Amino acid sequence: xxxxxxxxxxxxxxxxxxxxxxxxxxxxxxxxxxxxxxxxxxxxxxxxxxxxxxxxxxxxxxxxxxxxxxxxxxxxxxxxxxxxxxxxxxxxxxxxxxxxxxxxxxxxxxxxxxxxxxxxxxxxxxxxxxxxxxxxxxxxxxxxxxxxxxxxxxxxxxxxxxxxxxxxxxxxxxxxxxxxxxxxxxxxxxxxxxxxxxxxxxxxxxxxxxxxxxxxxxxxxxxxxxxxxxxxxxxxxxxxxxxxxxxxxxxxxxxxxxxxxxxxxxxxxxxxxxxxxxxxxxxxxxxxxxxxxxxxxxxxxxxxxxxxxxxxxxxxxxxxxxxxxxxxxxxxxxxxxxxxxxxxxxxxxxxxxxxxxxxxxxxxxxxxx
Amino acid sequence: xxxxxxxxxxxxxxxxxxxxxxxxxxxxxxxxxxxxxxxxxxxxxxxxxxxxxxxxxxxxxxxxxxxxxxxxxxxxxxxxxxxxxxxxxxxxxxxxxxxxxxxxxxxxxxxxxxxxxxxxxxxxxxxxxxxxxxxxxxxxxxxxxxxxxxxxxxxxxxxxxxxxxxxxxxxxxxxxxxxxxxxxxxxxxxxxxxxxxxxxxxxxxxxxxxxxxxxxxxxxxxxxxxxxxxxxxxxxxxxxxxxxxxxxxxxxxxxxxxxxxxxxxxxxxxxxxxxxxxxxxxxxxxxxxxxxxxxxxxxxxxxxxxxxxxxxxxxxxxxxxxxxx
Numbered sequence: 001x002x003x004x005x006x007x008x009x010x011x012x013x014x015x016x017x018x019x020x021x022x023x024x025x026x027x028x029x030x031x032x033x034x035x036x037x038x039x040x041x042x043x044x045x046x047x048x049x050x051x052x053x054x055x056x057x058x059x060x061x062x063x064x065x066x067x068x069x070x071x072x073x074x075x076x077x078x079x080x081x082x083x084x085x086x087x088x089x090x091x092x093x094x095x096x097x098x099x100x101x102x103x104x105x106x107x108x109x110x111x112x113x114x115x116x117x118x119x120x121x122x123x124x125x126x127x128x129x130x131x132x133x134x135x136x137x138x139x140x141x142x143x144x145x146x147x148x149x150x151x152x153x154x155x156x157x158x159x160x161x162x163x164x165x166x167x168x169x170x171x172x173x174x175x176x177x178x179x180x181x182x183x184x185x186x187x188x189x190x191x192x193x194x195x196x197x198x199x200x201x202x203x204x205x206x207x208x209x210x211x212x213x214x215x216x217x218x219x220x221x222x223x224x225x226x227x228x229x230x231x232x233x234x235x236x237x238x239x240x241x242x243x244x245x246x247x248x249x250x251x252x253x254x255x256x257x258x259x260x261x262x263x264x265x266x267x268x269x270x271x272x273x274x275x276x277x278x279x280x281x282x283x284x285x286x287x288x289x290x291x292x293x294x295x296x297x298x299x300x301x302x303x304x305x306x307x308x309x310x311x312x313x314x315x316x317x318x319x320x321x322x323x324x325x326x327x328x329x330x331x332x333x334x335x336x337x338x339x340x341x342x343x344x345x346x347x348x349x350x351x352x353x354x355x356x357x358x359x360x361x362x363x364x365x366x367x368x369x
Numbered sequence: 370x371x372x373x374x375x376x377x378x379x380x381x382x383x384x385x386x387x388x389x390x391x392x393x394x395x396x397x398x399x400x401x402x403x404x405x406x407x408x409x410x411x412x413x414x415x416x417x418x419x420x421x422x423x424x425x426x427x428x429x430x431x432x433x434x435x436x437x438x439x440x441x442x443x444x445x446x447x448x449x450x451x452x453x454x455x456x457x458x459x460x461x462x463x464x465x466x467x468x469x470x471x472x473x474x475x476x477x478x479x480x481x482x483x484x485x486x487x488x489x490x491x492x493x494x495x496x497x498x499x500x501x502x503x504x505x506x507x508x509x510x511x512x513x514x515x516x517x518x519x520x521x522x523x524x525x526x527x528x529x530x531x532x533x534x535x536x537x538x539x540x541x542x543x544x545x546x547x548x549x550x551x552x553x554x555x556x557x558x559x560x561x562x563x564x565x566x567x568x569x570x571x572x573x574x575x576x577x578x579x580x581x582x583x584x585x586x587x588x589x590x591x592x593x594x595x596x597x598x599x600x601x602x603x604x605x606x607x608x609x610x611x612x613x614x615x616x617x618x619x620x621x622x623x624x625x626x627x628x629x630x631x632x633x634x635x636x637x638x639x640x641x642x643x644x645x646x647x648x649x650x651x652x653x654x655x656x657x658x659x660x661x662x663x664x665x666x667x668x669x670x671x672x673x674x675x676x677x678x679x680x681x682x683x684x685x686x687x688x689x690x691x692x693x694x
Contacts, residue, residue: 181434
């Protein structure tokens with residue numbers, strides 16, 4: 001930059017910052033490595049484990065949709081299509097890392113240690129679903145879009161002050177990147193150089209609103225520039241690219257290099273949620289077909305098969321195991337005692353207030369009848 | 370014992386708790402090296418270091434999220450909202466997140482946060498500095514709302530707020546920061562949250578007040594004493610949850626009640642107190658409960674404060690109304 005530039009040139013220069021963002025891809029749609037230099041170091045066992053989790057989670061999505069239709073699950077936000085984005089990013093974490101998920105990010109919680117029946121209870125709306133086991137470093141799925149982002153800055157600063165060798169990682173969607181809390185959370189984490197990773201799963205639509213209506217910015221990744229942190233856009237249908245980006249962000253965070261924003265370009269094959277959203281109102285069949293051709297499981301399967309690491313039998317086994325686990329979990333959820341008003345009163349304060357004592361007595365009597 | 374203003378008592382409480390508990394963190398806009406816009410955190414960063422007392426970017430919502438996240442890592446955050454009129458920026462973090470955390474985690478997580486914030490009229494602040502928004506907070510389950518009116522109360526209540534394992538909004542009336550001094554015990558003491566304090570005993574009428582209105586009520590009581598009226602002034606100190614026992618006890622004794630607040634009539638918490646009295650001791654009442662409150666307009670332009678804010682004359686008027694019913 002020289003002082004001989006015109007005002008207009010300086011303004012244009014700022015516009016180019018966004019236009020210069022490139023997308024990281026390692027595995028193409030044919031399951032071929034297209035970027036050897038960025039290839040993450042994963043053992044054969046790890047590669048198989050990642051595939052297992054993706055297949056398992058695809059089954060979970062299919063079964064969850066069907067259980068929701070039967071009225072055996074409540075709130076459910078479909079995940080099919082986002083397996084690479086959700087599970088390969090989570091795969092780069094350790095148990096000590098703290099996850100602050102959005103409402104679509106239940107799979108990451110499950111693989112971080114949330115018992116499946118609790119995930120189902122959360123879907124149904126039962127407090128036991130949010131009673132996390134000791135040592136599960138995570139928050140419940142966040143419904144207020146953006147709140148998880150500012151909270152992540154706090155968790156990350158907490159980890160830093162405690163001197164822990166861990167990161168805070170959060171997820172939001174493309175629509176969420178328009179929220180004030182999205183900017184504030186990243187800005188705070190940046191200002192404190194806190195070990196945070198912000199993942200935006202850009203699945204092109206916030207309910208019916210396309211990403212083009214969210215912002216004039218060409219990418220969401222470039223929003224990192226506004227807060228002076230590292231940012232990257234990755235092919236979110238490519239498990240290796242998502243893993244490599246998250247893993248690198250984690251390494252940088254632990255190294256004291258501060259937070260990273262990762263935008264994953266992905267797609268949800270299903271509706272926004274199971275609460276009556278109909279994607280045919282706002283998405284064309286062509287768009288859906290185009291994204292289904294990018295399926296993360298298909299391309300990862302091709303990659304693993306070529307390496308002799310994956311067979312149809314293995315996949316069938318994972319599918320059967322998933323179905324069995326889901327059946328067991330739903331049974332456990334069914335067996336959980338129904339909630340009482342006195343339970344809800346109990347969980348409001350550490351010590352009940354005068355009015356809650358009074359109300360607890362009233363409901364106790366009602367419940368004992 | 371030392372003579373302290375309310376702001377000195379607040380600083381003292383923060384110092385006591387920071388010494389007492391290494392998890393206590395103080396942060397907000399300009400609370401660090403500057404010592405706060407009212408000097409409430411004066412000297413704390415020098416004494417405890419930048420890891421314990423630190424400035425934040427200018428973003429209230431971010432401050433709220435920071436507090437919740439730090440709470441999840443076992444810290445005991447004491448964030449400051451520079452003026453409570455800026456509550457709306459942080460409303461989700463307070464009312465949508467911190468206050469719900471214990472409940473939505475089935476009792477497995479909590480938010481041991483004390484949100485400190487100045488408010489209150491009478492000092493000619495610009496817009497959105499002085500508004501009384503405690504009524505919004507009092508409608509939030511899972512939250513406690515504390516409003517001290519004296520230096521001694523301020524210290525004991527703040528220490529208790531910080532030690533509480535649930536979120537507390539602790540509101541500091543700007544007019545009371547330096548308006549008078551009082552003997553404040555040194556070191557460590559607490560005043561239980563949710564407990565009112567009878568600031569003046571009386572037998573003819575009960576006045577329930579909080580914040581600056583406690584002093585307006587005490588002044589009114591003094592004036593009426595000359596006319597032979599004995600006024601009991603009850604300082605609520607915690608406006609949510611209310612000290613129902615203290616309210617009922619006083620009304621049963623006097624048979625008449627006035628509720629005094631600086632907030633607009635449609636805001637604040639006076640209506641709730643009237644409802645509790647009606648529910649619990651209507652048979653003791655000689656007259657309907659009267660409310661003294663501001664007009665239902667936006668908080669006034671600063672030159673209009675004197676005609677708009679309720680004062681001791683309005684309290685006298687309110688008391689006469691219940692006496693002459």
